[in-house]
Amino acid sequence: MSAVPVTLRRVVELEIDGQTVRAMEGQTILQAVRALDVEIPTLCWGETLTPVNACRVCMVEVEGSRVLVPSCARKVEPGMVVRTNGDRVRHSRKMVLEFLASSVDLSTTPNAARWIEEYGAEPDRYGPAAPPAAAGERDRAHAGHHHPGDGQTAATVAQPVKIDNESYVRDYSKCILCYKCVEGCGEDWQNTFAIAVAGRGFDARIATEFDAPLPDSACVYCGNCIAVCPTGALMFKSEYDLRHAGQWDEERQTQTDTICPYCGVGCELTLHVQDNEIVKVTSPLDHSVTHGNLCVKGRFGFQFVQNREKR
Amino acid sequence: MDLRLHDTEPTSVERAAVDGVLGPPATAWEGAERSPLDGRVASTGHAARAQRHLLLPTLHAVQDRVGWISPAALDYVCKRLLIPPAEAYGVASFYSLFALEPRPATVAHVCTDIACMTRGATDFCKRLQDAGVDWLESPCLGMCERAPAALVIEAGEEPREAVLAPASVDSVVAAMDGDAPEPEAPEIRQATGLRLLRRVGLADPTSLDSYRAHGGYSALRAAFELGPAGVIREVTDSKLLGRGGAAFPTGRKWDAVARHPVRPHYLVCNADESEPGTFKDRIVIESDPFALVEAMTIAGYATGCEHGYVYLRGEYPLAWKRLQQAVTQARARGLLGDDILGQGVRFDIELRKGAGAYICGEETALFNSIEGFRGEPRNKPPFPVDEGLHGKPTVVNNVESLLNVLDIVLEGGAAFAQIGTEESTGTRLFCLCGCVQRPGLYEAPFGITLGELLDLAGGVLQGRELRSILLGGAAGVFVGPDKLDLELSFEATRAAGATLGSGVVMVFDDTVELAPILLRIAAFFRDESCGQCVPCRVGTVRQQEALLRLANGKPRGGVKTELALLGEITTAMRDASICGLGQTAANAIDSALHGLNAFPTEEAM
Numbered sequence: 010m011s012a013v014p015v016t017l018r019r020v021v022e023l024e025i026d027g028q029t030v031r032a033m034e035g036q037t038i039l040q041a042v043r044a045l046d047v048e049i050p051t052l053c054w055g056e057t058l059t060p061v062n063a064c065r066v067c068m069v070e071v072e073g074s075r076v077l078v079p080s081c082a083r084k085v086e087p088g089m090v091v092r093t094n095g096d097r098v099r100h101s102r103k104m105v106l107e108f109l110a111s112s113v114d115l116s117t118t119p120n121a122a123r124w125i126e127e128y129g130a131e132p133d134r135y136g137p138a139a140p141p142a143a144a145g146e147r148d149r150a151h152a153g154h155h156h157p158g159d160g161q162t163a164a165t166v167a168q169p170v171k172i173d174n175e176s177y178v179r180d181y182s183k184c185i186l187c188y189k190c191v192e193g194c195g196e197d198w199q200n201t202f203a204i205a206v207a208g209r210g211f212d213a214r215i216a217t218e219f220d221a222p223l224p225d226s227a228c229v230y231c232g233n234c235i236a237v238c239p240t241g242a243l244m245f246k247s248e249y250d251l252r253h254a255g256q257w258d259e260e261r262q263t264q265t266d267t268i269c270p271y272c273g274v275g276c277e278l279t280l281h282v283q284d285n286e287i288v289k290v291t292s293p294l295d296h297s298v299t300h301g302n303l304c305v306k307g308r309f310g311f312q313f314v315q316n317r318e319k320r
Numbered sequence: 321m322d323l324r325l326h327d328t329e330p331t332s333v334e335r336a337a338v339d340g341v342l343g344p345p346a347t348a349w350e351g352a353e354r355s356p357l358d359g360r361v362a363s364t365g366h367a368a369r370a371q372r373h374l375l376l377p378t379l380h381a382v383q384d385r386v387g388w389i390s391p392a393a394l395d396y397v398c399k400r401l402l403i404p405p406a407e408a409y410g411v412a413s414f415y416s417l418f419a420l421e422p423r424p425a426t427v428a429h430v431c432t433d434i435a436c437m438t439r440g441a442t443d444f445c446k447r448l449q450d451a452g453v454d455w456l457e458s459p460c461l462g463m464c465e466r467a468p469a470a471l472v473i474e475a476g477e478e479p480r481e482a483v484l485a486p487a488s489v490d491s492v493v494a495a496m497d498g499d500a501p502e503p504e505a506p507e508i509r510q511a512t513g514l515r516l517l518r519r520v521g522l523a524d525p526t527s528l529d530s531y532r533a534h535g536g537y538s539a540l541r542a543a544f545e546l547g548p549a550g551v552i553r554e555v556t557d558s559k560l561l562g563r564g565g566a567a568f569p570t571g572r573k574w575d576a577v578a579r580h581p582v583r584p585h586y587l588v589c590n591a592d593e594s595e596p597g598t599f600k601d602r603i604v605i606e607s608d609p610f611a612l613v614e615a616m617t618i619a620g621y622a623t624g625c626e627h628g629y630v631y632l633r634g635e636y637p638l639a640w641k642r643l644q645q646a647v648t649q650a651r652a653r654g655l656l657g658d659d660i661l662g663q664g665v666r667f668d669i670e671l672r673k674g675a676g677a678y679i680c681g682e683e684t685a686l687f688n689s690i691e692g693f694r695g696e697p698r699n700k701p702p703f704p705v706d707e708g709l710h711g712k713p714t715v716v717n718n719v720e721s722l723l724n725v726l727d728i729v730l731e732g733g734a735a736f737a738q739i740g741t742e743e744s745t746g747t748r749l750f751c752l753c754g755c756v757q758r759p760g761l762y763e764a765p766f767g768i769t770l771g772e773l774l775d776l777a778g779g780v781l782q783g784r785e786l787r788s789i790l791l792g793g794a795a796g797v798f799v800g801p802d803k804l805d806l807e808l809s810f811e812a813t814r815a816a817g818a819t820l821g822s823g824v825v826m827v828f829d830d831t832v833e834l835a836p837i838l839l840r841i842a843a844f845f846r847d848e849s850c851g852q853c854v855p856c857r858v859g860t861v862r863q864q865e866a867l868l869r870l871a872n873g874k875p876r877g878g879v880k881t882e883l884a885l886l887g888e889i890t891t892a893m894r895d896a897s898i899c900g901l902g903q904t905a906a907n908a909i910d911s912a913l914h915g916l917n918a919f920p921t922e923e924a925m
Contacts, residue, residue, distance in 0.1 A: 062699050065854050065896045076903060077895045082699050097895055101855070103894030108858035134885065135862055136876060153416030153676060153847045154457065157839075160868030161876075164861050186851065195407075202404030203324075204850070206694065207413040207675070211861045213851030216413075218326075218405035219391050219420070227324035227404060 023089040038069060038080035042093055049093060050102065050124050052109075052239050053187035054081040057300045058197050061188045066105045066124075069093045077101055099128060106130040111138075112165045112211075114183045117241030117252075136160075141182070142207045143165035148220035150212035164211060171250075173222040176230050176309045179215075183242035186213055190234035190243060198302050203227040204234070232308035236291060236301050245309075247288045258283065266293075269307040274298060276307050287311045325399055328392040335396060341378045342371075342400050346717035351399050364402065371401045375692035379412050380634075380673060387427075387475030388419035403692070414694045414850075416458075416707045417473075417634050426474040426496050428455040429635075430487070433596045433844065434794070434837050435464035435826055438754040439486070444468050447489050453496070456477055459678065459844055460596035461485075461635050464753035464826075465760045466504075471635055472496055481637035488761065503638045506603040507911040510776060513863075515747050516723050517763050520607040525642050528649045531610035537655065539726040543618045544663050546729065551622035555725060557733025559745045562680075563716030564590055565792070565821045566900070568809050570725075571716060576705040577623045580713035587620045588630035588690075588709055588716040592674050592681040594633055595793035596844060597824035599751040601719040603761050605632070605639040608644035611668060615722040618729060623715050627668060631686050634674045643671055667922040678848035682899050683708075683716045685850065696852045696897035698781070720749050739768035744809035748823060752777040753785060755829040764808075771804030773825060783801035784829035788916055792821020794841045795904035797911040819907075834918050838909050842867050845905040856902030859893040863906060870919045880921045883913060 019034045025042055032041035037060070042049055053064035062079035069080045071088035077097060092098065106125050110132035115121040125132070139162035147168055171179040190207065195202045203226045207216040216224040235243040244252075251257040262283045269276040277296045281289040290308050294301040305312070330338070339345070344351040349363040378401065382393045388414050395500045398405045412418050417429075430448065432441050448455050455470075463469035466485035472495040474480040482500030484491045491501070508520045524530035531537070543551050556571030579586050589612065593601040616628045632640055647669050650656045656668050672690050674680050680689045684698035687709045708714025724746055728736045737745045744766035750773055753759045757778025764773060770789065780786045797818040799806065806816055813820050828837070842864035851857045866886050869875050875882040890906035893904060897903045913916045 060699075062850075062898065063853050065898075068896050076897075079699070100888070101892045101896040104859070104888060105896065108854050108862065108892075112858050112861075132330050134876075135865065149421065151416070151419075152414055155843070155846060157843055157864060157868060159872060159874075160865035161874065163865065185854070186857070195404075201322075205404070207406075207410045207411035208417075208851070209414050210846060210849040210851045211857055213857065216409065218394065218408065218409035219573040221326075223581075225326070227322075227406065280450055291605075305861065 012243050021085045021087050023087065023091065026092045026093055027029065031301070032085045034085070036085050038068060038078070038089075038091055039086055041085050042069070042080060042091070043320050047093055049080055049119070050120065051081060052118075052185060053189060055189050055192075055237050055239075057294050057302075058189055058192045058237060061192065063188055064105065064109075064185060066102055068098060068101050070095050103128040103130045107135070108134045109165050109185055111135045113185050114180075115168065115240065117183060117244075118185075118239060125198070135163035137162050137164060138165045138167065141165070141169070144169045145220060147181075147208075147212060147214055148216060150208055152209040152212070155210075155212065166214075172246070173190050174224055174230070175246060176305075177232060177235055177246055178244050179223075180244065180249075181214060182240050183240045184215060185240055185242075187239055190215060191239040193233040193237045193302070199229070199231055199233050201227050201229050202232070203229070230305040231303060232290075232305070232307060233302045235308075236303075245289045251283070251288060257288075261287070269303070270308065271306040276303055278303070278307055280311070286315055288290075323398065323402060323404060323483070325405060326395050328395050328762065329391045330396040331386075334382060334386055334393040335388065337381045338378055338393070338396055338400060341381045341722040342374065345400060351396055353455040368402050372403060372692035373690060375401055375408060375411055376672065376675065376689060379418060380675065383418050383675075384475055384479040384598045385477070387725070388422050390422075400669070401692075405807060411545045411694055412691065415677050416847075424454060425476060426472065427456035428453060428492050428496060429461070429465070429473065430455045430492070431461040431463065431469040431471075432457045432840070433460035434790070434840050435460065435597050435753045437837060437840060438826075438832050439467035441468040444487065445487070446921065448492060450495065451489050453489065453492060455492070457556035458635075459847065459917040460594065460598075462593055462599045462602050462633070464597050464599050464751065464804070467642060467753065467759075469638075470495075472500065474498070483637060489771050491850045506607050507760065508603075509758050510762050513747075513765075514763050515727060516604070516720070516749060517608075517761065519611065519818070520603065523608065525607050525609055526645055528610060528646070528653060528655075531608075534724045536610055537614055539729045540614050540617055540655070540661070542663065542729045543621060544665070548622045548624065550576060551618060551729060554728050554733035555622070557919070558724075558728040558736040559733075559743070560721065560724055560728065561744065561810060563720035563724075564749070565595070565795070565819075567820075568704060570717065570721055573705055573717075574623050575618070577625075577713045577715045580705065582713055583624075584627065585623055585625040586709040586712055587616060587623065588683075588686065588714055589616055589628065589630045589719060589722060590681060590683060590686060591630050591632040591639075591714055591719050592686060593719070593822065594678040594681050595795060595822040595824060596841075597753055597790065597793045598751050598822040599753075599824045600761055600823055601750050602639050604719055604723060604749075605879055606638070606642050609639075609642040610650065611723055611726060612643070612719060613646050613650050613656070616669060617656065617667050617723055619715060619717065620720060621665050626713065627650060629670050629672055629690060631672045631674060631680070631690060634676055639669070640673060647671065677850075678844075679899075679901055681851045682901060685899070686716070687714070694850070695780070695849045697901075699898065718800040741807070741809040741811065743811045748808065748820065750808075750826070751822070751824050753782050753787060753824070754790075754827040755832065756827045757781060766809040768808050769804065770808060774804070774827065776881065780827060780829045784831060786827065787830050787832065788834070788912070790824065790908060792819040792869045793824040793826075794844050794908055795901070796821045796824060796908055798908055798916055799911075800844040800916060817911075834916065838912055838918060839864070839867055841869055841908050845901070849901065849905070853896075853898045853902060855893045855896040856898070856905060857891050859897075859902070860905050862891075862893070863889050863909065867909065878921075879919055883919065883921065886910070
């Protein structure tokens, strides 16, 4: 969460990549490193969310620690010696990227292709992808049981897209299980708890109870899960349809900031417009009212704008 | 939070199962008949939401009664406990002993894990298949000294659980028909040198008087004389190291919690023994449950905990029963409760049952499981001594670690430290299983060599040849016959790149093929990974796939390439996984590939 408690904070001195650095007590290693303009890849980290350090792509080496530590969650300590780009770090990033790219469709994950190249990841070396699961198959997987296969194909999370409402789609072939949607839906923001992680191990998945369709679930269509999804697994139906038709073109899009007209809260909206049609609505993460979150009206209630001339 | 439920009606049986744990619902909000008073009550708030820790016991009740957890039953559980259905489903689907689809009321869980494999489990399963028995594969059931093992569970008004070990097709069929043998008392085959196990087979595990007649509860009196600080001093002086696998100094852990200003403090006994090949905690609890109760009382007294939990794995029906009896008797006799032995000391024990998840033996995953969340490990720091169960300072100890405290208090820490080696003090429980003459639980001072320990169990079977030994279980390390001189202590095994882990010493002879054993270990970790972090969730799958290719003789790019790939996977899992499961999931396999040359490379052939 971005809210910072108002207490007197001390300055902490630590070493990052051989450089002596001063950071505020309570900051994470990631914050201290990013202040130096050094890139550390992140996927499950979100600036408005509690770190869950599940993706393990932001791992760094801290002297005295037997294993690598997640920079997104570990707080700076005085005298800490951090290495962000050593061999161990680069190896584990490469492997995490290989593991993800060989099991998940990262085609709409920003930066994924660049990182894969930068770290020399070779997702193809695990063999051709296993055939995708049938609809609902992964949702019925029983904890502690699996079919091992013969190892000649690489297991993936590929499965049909879930389209059960007019607002957004869930393409879990693209899900890296970063927990961000669960956090946004639950404790961190919306407190709706329509989705949670279910199952175990490689069969773990984001799910409603018994895989109930969203309209039967607790979902309130705030779309705050879409706002935090780092891979495009959760997507506006409008974006999904345009991509499907090969017409999605961010070059042709404009972004217009405005205030939501529905109520008096004053949420800031960013309207993404392509060919004079609103195709997506977001809100800036650093906006003091929304922190990137909206409700169903602000997020999806834009149809009236484009229906005006047809009336 | 507004709960959105499906308002499907549970059956009366499902409702009764839930109400059996939670009591009848008070208002229509929680599922009672509607009454005019309902409009004047609020059943939300912190108190209502604080019931989440009852989720696992309630799910157990439904599973035990009905044989599966239906959508309507889950909905009712959520209504009673104010838990969002998606979250409750996430928890229920985490555990392998819960079914979320209808299945027969009676199910046989058959152990297909490595110890049972050395005793014919693979053939046994084929015969079950041929006999048309409806059975499910299970990871290690902790009955390794009497392998092969099966656990038959029958749901119903009076749910039954029968452990069959050694199991046969006939005994499984009979047990499924309701004809199960009386549980067998554990047997200790070692005659001398017993300390932790000295009462096993002598004292009646169902009788507090018998326990006292065998010296029970003298340690608690001694502890009261020492005072809390005195007990911690003795434990620190004893140099006792934790027996769960991580070998952390117990005295330091206790001291940190005792001094912690945040209250309350919690004590948790980790009895979720699920490491393949491990059965020591089961035998201790089945045959000497009062010793654990007494040891926990001392631990609670020393560290300022008034509330202790035992988290016992769900596959141990006899241990569960014995422990329940012991706690009830101790409570009735004033040895647990608000004023223990008139000393004004308050301490009580609550029992929690796991539901089939190896990962819940990881201490922070165990806390989450007790609290009613998915058994996913937490990020450390903060460590349990600062923020453990319910976010409070928590002492978490393995059963065997706690058991040692009795002698430490009675003899004094300095005397205890004389036993064993310089750094590994006391005795150790060793689970000998696999291809040995007399598999079973053995106790020996640290420093005994591997060869001497094997001799205690009679060595390998007549006419067979020792091939390898797995130390520490599936997360442990294989060593070859050249390591019989290895001294079994924390420091010596560490120096040799091995581990004692949970005390498993699993022996393989020339009749056992190594490749299927390695494949089973890989399958185990794939099944038991919680799925939270990428290195473990995907790494365990890629490890299994590479091993399958090797075992099938169809390596991609040659054996050497596959071994290099496995090496890379191992390093990433070890370096980047959140918890000890992922960090050690490749250990045994890696040691077999390199130490035992399990798949010789082309050049070597």
